Amino acid sequence: MPDDRKTTEERQRMTDLERIRHSCAHVLATAILRIWPEAQFAAGPPVENGFYYDLELDHHISSDDFDEIEAEMKKIIKENQPFERIVVSRDEAIRLANEGQLGALGPRPMPSKFKLDILRGIPDEEEISLYRNGDFTDLCAGPHVMRTGNIGAFKLTSIASAYYKSDANNPQLQRVYGTAFKTRAELDHYFALLEEAKKRDHRKLGRELELFHIDEEVGPGLVLWKPKGAIVRKELQAFISEELGRQGYTEVFTPHIGKLTLFRTSGHYPYYRDSQFPPLIEPETLARFAEEGCSCAELSNRLMKGEIEGYLLKPMNCPMHIKIYASSQHSYRDLPVRLAEFGTVYRWEQSGELGGMTRVRGFTQDDAHIFCTEEQVLGEIRGCLQLVLKILNTLGMNSYRVRVGLRDTDSSKYVGTSEQWDRAEDALRESAKNVGVPFSEEIGEAAFYGPKIDFVVKDVIGREWQLGTVQVDYNLPERFGLSYVASDNSARRPVMIHRAPFGSLERFCGVLIEHFGGSFPAWLAPEQVRVLPISEKHLEYGRSVSGHLLDRNIRASIDESSDKIGAKIRLAQLQKVPYMLVLGAREEQAGEVAVRSRKNGDEGAVSASNFVERIEMEVRERQRD
Ligand SMILES: [Zn+2]
Numbered sequence: 302m303p304d305d306r307k308t309t310e311e312r313q314r315m316t317d318l319e320r321i322r323h324s325c326a327h328v329l330a331t332a333i334l335r336i337w338p339e340a341q342f343a344a345g346p347p348v349e350n351g352f353y354y355d356l357e358l359d360h361h362i363s364s365d366d367f368d369e370i371e372a373e374m375k376k377i378i379k380e381n382q383p384f385e386r387i388v389v390s391r392d393e394a395i396r397l398a399n400e401g402q403l404g405a406l407g408p409r410p411m412p413s414k415f416k417l418d419i420l421r422g423i424p425d426e427e428e429i430s431l432y433r434n435g436d437f438t439d440l441c442a443g444p445h446v447m448r449t450g451n452i453g454a455f456k457l458t459s460i461a462s463a464y465y466k467s468d469a470n471n472p473q474l475q476r477v478y479g480t481a482f483k484t485r486a487e488l489d490h491y492f493a494l495l496e497e498a499k500k501r502d503h504r505k506l507g508r509e510l511e512l513f514h515i516d517e518e519v520g521p522g523l524v525l526w527k528p529k530g531a532i533v534r535k536e537l538q539a540f541i542s543e544e545l546g547r548q549g550y551t552e553v554f555t556p557h558i559g560k561l562t563l564f565r566t567s568g569h570y571p572y573y574r575d576s577q578f579p580p581l582i583e584p585e586t587l588a589r590f591a592e593e594g595c596s597c598a599e600l601s602n603r604l605m606k607g608e609i610e611g612y613l614l615k616p617m618n619c620p621m622h623i624k625i626y627a628s629s630q631h632s633y634r635d636l637p638v639r640l641a642e643f644g645t646v647y648r649w650e651q652s653g654e655l656g657g658m659t660r661v662r663g664f665t666q667d668d669a670h671i672f673c674t675e676e677q678v679l680g681e682i683r684g685c686l687q688l689v690l691k692i693l694n695t696l697g698m699n700s701y702r703v704r705v706g707l708r709d710t711d712s713s714k715y716v717g718t719s720e721q722w723d724r725a726e727d728a729l730r731e732s733a734k735n736v737g738v739p740f741s742e743e744i745g746e747a748a749f750y751g752p753k754i755d756f757v758v759k760d761v762i763g764r765e766w767q768l769g770t771v772q773v774d775y776n777l778p779e780r781f782g783l784s785y786v787a788s789d790n791s792a793r794r795p796v797m798i799h800r801a802p803f804g805s806l807e808r809f810c811g812v813l814i815e816h817f818g819g820s821f822p823a824w825l826a827p828e829q830v831r832v833l834p835i836s837e838k839h840l841e842y843g844r845s846v847s848g849h850l851l852d853r854n855i856r857a858s859i860d861e862s863s864d865k866i867g868a869k870i871r872l873a874q875l876q877k878v879p880y881m882l883v884l885g886a887r888e889e890q891a892g893e894v895a896v897r898s899r900k901n902g903d904e905g906a907v908s909a910s911n912f913v914e915r916i917e918m919e920v921r922e923r924q925r926d
């Protein structure tokens with residue numbers, strides 16, 4: 302039985318895999334009862350990637366018990382018991398529960414208390430069904446597979462505790478998790494992927510490769526980019542900037558704080574105040590209030606009402622870019638104006654969620670705001686999509702899709718007229734269609750000020766990551782009274798497009814670390830080449846080679862330790878350096894370098910200048926391994 306009551310229709314939508322997994326939960330319960338007949342079962346639904354069953358039992362189940370339980374489950378699957386659906390009257394079901402027969406192998410001295418409680422929650426008009434396999438009978442709406450033998454391959458994965466119905470006032474139960482697949486091969490593939498994901502975890506690699514650090518004393522969710530991580534970020538920024546330049550963007554810089562008035566005009570304050578750091582107050586004002594004995598509640602109230610001025614750590618860059626646009630006159634000939642900034646913003650995320658780079662409290666958006674005419678919207682959105690496509694393809698993220706977030710026409714939370722919304726939504730839909738990327742439309746997913754496109758990319762191991770957005774905005778130009786002079790000399794309102802296709806550099810780098818498993822292509826790698834002299838006799842030659850590389854702006858270093866060459870190679874491999882140049886007597890005499898690449902291993906000797914040419918091209922063209 303699932304935790305939350307689903308409608309009969311919703312249950313019918315269970316996929317084949319979900320049926321297998323839910324059926325496996327029944328098999329798990331059957332096996333546990335064969336070992337501990339007194340177990341009291343609650344709910345056992347399929348979940349993402351598997352299933353669980355909640356139970357109450359004095360014996361504390363641990364992973365040490367898994368072998369025994371799994372062996373019993375295998376027997377039950379081998380017995381190929383049919384799943385039989387039995388419709389019973391409410392009275393009959395209650396009688397069986399009172400006899401301890403539900404979620405059980407037969408009558409027991411204690412009633413099936415959770416099943417009894419679940420029964421009470423079933424609406425009068427709903428049919429009550431039991432499912433039986435072998436001796437095991439459960440209160441269950443189904444659906445199931447035909448027989449236990451249809452469960453191809455399964456594995457118990459973990460154990461946790463959970464309150465009955467997720468309510469801390471209820472008894473605490475043991476939750477046994479497992480997963481099941483149609484075939485053994487699919488199960489193995491799933492665990493291989495999990496293993497791979499663990500190896501690629503950006504928090505782990507970030508530490509091992511010294512890319513970034515999060516320090517409790519600095520604050521949770523505030524990322525310190527270490528020198529090697531900073532190189533990755535700078536290269537990425539340079540790459541994005543280059544593409545922005547090609548598309549006619551101009552870069553700007555804006556401060557990290559601004560007056561509350563600005564964010565009142567934009568609507569970011571107090572509308573989104575719960576997700577912002579509290580305002581900063583001028584020292585004089587603060588001192589005066591302290592003298593007057595003003596309470597914190599009073600202070601915050603007066604800030605909110607706008608009775609006193611303060612500053613806000615900026616939660617968004619938009620208002621600053623708007624002020625740049627508004628600071629000069631624009632004619633229709635100047636449009637579109639495209640202002641880009643790697644702009645750092647601050648948001649108050651709940652502390653429970655903060656770990657690596659993908660959820661943070663301060664981050665630098667690859668932000669830009671486009672001010673254009675109504676007619677230019679479609680072309681601009683298409684440009685945004687093409688930019689993203691170019692960058693993702695370069696990074697080898699060839700599989701991506703977009704979600705078009707539309708308004709819910711029944712809701713009143715949106716600003717702007719419905720004609721404006723229709724036009725903006727059409728533009729987004731059209732652009733996605735024209736660029737030819739797979740897209741889905743999602744009702745109710747728009748921002749309050751305009752519809753949007755979200756980017757979702759798939760990495761090399763098939764996981765999906767949500768990146769940034771493109772949003773059309775008819776609201777802020779209105780609030781700030783923006784205008785341009787049209788060809789007939791009238792003043793018109795520009796349309797604004799917000800776009801941060803990769804979300805933030807923190808998040809994007811986190812995703813890239815996992816995508817590449819830390820093995821960045823040469824152009825992004827913090828260290829591109831490591832020179833490895835076989836012995837100290839070749840140190841001089843090694844220094845001249847690495848000096849030559851550094852002169853050509855190639856990020857090279859030399860391992861001058863007295864370690865054996867094998868150890869030097871292993872270390873460089875561990876640190877995922879794309880190229881090693883091994884230098885011994887033969888190389889020195891011939892003025893060559895023996896190339897060892899991270900990808901292919903030993904590639905033989907070439908002249909130092911040949912190697913430089915090769916890596917220069919690789920970096921210039923931003924090639925992948
Ligand atoms: Zn069931």
Ligand SMILES: [Zn+2]
Pocket residue numbers: 617618619670799800
């Ligand atoms: Zn914006």
